Amino acid sequence: MEFTLGQVAAILQGKVEGDEDQKVSRLDKIQEGKQGGISFLANEKYTSFIYETDATAVIVSNNFVATKPLKVNLIRVDDAYNGFTKLLEAYSMMMKSSMVGVEEPCFFDPSSHIGEQAFRGAFSYVGKNCMIGDSVKIHSHVHIGDRVKLGDNVIIHTGAKICTDTVIGNNCEIHPGAVIGSDGFGFAPQEDGSYKTIPQIGNVIIEDNVSVGANSTIDCATMGSTLIKKGVKIDNLVQIAHNVIIGENTVIASQVGISGSTTIGKNCVIAGKAGIVGHITIADNTTIGANTGVSKSITKSGTTLFGYIGFEMKNFLKSYSIFKKLGSIEERIRELEKKQ
Amino acid sequence: MEFTLGQVAAILQGKVEGDEDQKVSRLDKIQEGKQGGISFLANEKYTSFIYETDATAVIVSNNFVATKPLKVNLIRVDDAYNGFTKLLEAYSMMMKSSMVGVEEPCFFDPSSHIGEQAFRGAFSYVGKNCMIGDSVKIHSHVHIGDRVKLGDNVIIHTGAKICTDTVIGNNCEIHPGAVIGSDGFGFAPQEDGSYKTIPQIGNVIIEDNVSVGANSTIDCATMGSTLIKKGVKIDNLVQIAHNVIIGENTVIASQVGISGSTTIGKNCVIAGKAGIVGHITIADNTTIGANTGVSKSITKSGTTLFGYIGFEMKNFLKSYSIFKKLGSIEERIRELEKKQ
């Protein structure tokens, strides 16, 4: 999509200094700006680039004063950073809403229903008795199993798999290759050392405004529901086991693993690669550090955990600082022993 | 699928107390029971729910005695938990076996053979010269490469990829997005610092009754076979490198990684996120704790390992308990030094 600088200024309620009719079709970093791109200048550190950039235009704050001649067009706004963010959102919104229609071939069981302004990509699959809301974008190679419910404005990216009976709220985004509702890992040990599969007949419920990252996996419940509450943000390659519950607005970084039947509170932050055992409860507002192992319930809101088996972060860092010099610690003990 | 309570009682060899003709189509937890669902009561803790549940029926043991009026239908059996498990299996079996036929469009090379009672979903792909057994379910978006062999009753879930020359036994289940037989990670360093790809011409052999979790990856051997023996259960997002051998009935939890050419014994349990280096051997009946690193062969059956570089679990926990108070340990040494 192309816009004239005049059109951009109108969106931002700003003013063009330069040629209103020049066109931009791309957002560029100011230091990498090229013809046809529009940048912004919000951080003084980057001021020098405005005199060199090949971008077609730069968004600046009203108080910007050039100290050298400028070859670039300017769009002046109250606050350059806010202006740019606004432009970013407008651009992203337009890109998304412009996808409407059906690419062939695709598969849609006639017992299912989909709302208006929908997109269904080539090789997408929608099974039986699904209820799908308005403005839903189902990209290529997406699988939607039987009896799935999707709210409005949901985006299911290419190759994501939404298994049977999953329920997803409004404004959710499921990124490429994610698997929602795969069977939980449940096996009953038999006397001969083998294992028998325990049928997994529950589902996954995802509330509004949730994001699930690329190639992440969320298992269905053995019975009942694995539950991801509203506003939860999940990064790539995360594993969430059967019957887990994640509280509102909790953020989970890449490669985290949460074992079965654990309940996580709301507004928690779980850093990359952390692992949480099954059947425990984590209080609201807990922060769990990168690669931290959590083996017991956290009952106090606001706890910050870190470590191989996590404990209070500042204590862990103290212990680890001494761990690093354990060689000299042993040496000091040897000295003391000698002197006796 | 709907059943009358009379039909359910017949399956369970039990007796209906209430209306035999009422229908159920779903298995519910007793505390979440809704009209059309059937629950069970096996744990006294949940007894109060039987008087409140909205489920259509509850399976109870013959010795259950109601102490208040009941609005729900009962099905009495010898043992309520066993009865429910039986129902679960019957339900799961029916769901699976009811999938028969071919959804279009799908791709099936005419040089390949598939047995009876098969299902092939839309956009599934079967390459050249494959031999596929009876009652195999190939879901939507599954890729099966050339010369693959699948036994009977295999389920390949949506979007799983079974690469060229893979062999899979009977009763295996490959969950969504799993990749079986991708190229091993083999590169020969060159004098200029670059790497040259070593062609990976081996395959993966999976024996009977194996389960592979969603988005897990099992690489083919450089030459010969990566081998997953019968009864192995592998969770989601697990990595198994080229030329690994996993012994019978070993269980591998989510996000575990096993490096190239390592051999794991039978009846091992490997907890989530554990990592095992290449070219070692792990004895039968070894238990490897969560996030444990294994850097050396384990020769003694029944070993339990835990820790960043794993050693005997009870010793690790002892060391870690002192690690947590290393601050005070150093303080005590300082005191001793002062007193000299």
Place this chain on the structure above:
Amino acid sequence: MEFTLGQVAAILQGKVEGDEDQKVSRLDKIQEGKQGGISFLANEKYTSFIYETDATAVIVSNNFVATKPLKVNLIRVDDAYNGFTKLLEAYSMMMKSSMVGVEEPCFFDPSSHIGEQAFRGAFSYVGKNCMIGDSVKIHSHVHIGDRVKLGDNVIIHTGAKICTDTVIGNNCEIHPGAVIGSDGFGFAPQEDGSYKTIPQIGNVIIEDNVSVGANSTIDCATMGSTLIKKGVKIDNLVQIAHNVIIGENTVIASQVGISGSTTIGKNCVIAGKAGIVGHITIADNTTIGANTGVSKSITKSGTTLFGYIGFEMKNFLKSYSIFKKLGSIEERIRELEKKQ
């Protein structure tokens, strides 16, 4: 593909001892050789197998002298190992280049361009305005988004997803299920505890000779580009976040995670499961051990890091050896305290 031993000898510039007209279609390990396979003998340890193998032929070095009667055909070359490697490469090259043409149904937007000698598998998808080079192999279920550029001789394996605006150089190989160019994990915290999605409008640039493993994920930049330089080799289930830069010929093993905006130097080796925090810089030639956490920039080329929070490997191992006996360390302190 089948070759006579005469043809194989011609490729290897070697000499057949036995029946030139016998045919082989497979490369076997000597200890597992079967009729129709060709093996090699390069390591004395395996010499005994040459008298027993059922392979049709064995490649041996010119200086090999049989000490017992042989039933197998021989191909004599200067160096058996080099000969076999040459054969491996020839075989692998032939397998790849023999895939040409289009399987139906597949999706290819008419605004896109693809070069000669291409393969496009069934259910592959190529979006709008893509520029794709010569001899590119796009396997089944591959998704290629709008405006993607692919160089020559690129192989995109089954089910890999190349998102919008991605640029990939020559001779790259993207393994099954990998996701290139998914949205970065960027959310702005709001006053009510919820998060707002920050649009991710950058892309991923992958230079020549890069390999990306099965089910790995590489996020696009928030703005600008996530950059994977030439010769980088990435294993399975690796996460590379937005705006990361990876230097030339760096090797990254399975399940590694690299957080946003971090820059990795060239010729680094990053072992399995290592995790690197965001916004840091790692010097050239750094070696990062398995499961190592990296929390600070590394400025000195040639550093070797290891540990939960990584430091110089040899120091870590010293500290860890004392950690293992912390129980007795505390005991020694207690003894010293008693004796005062």
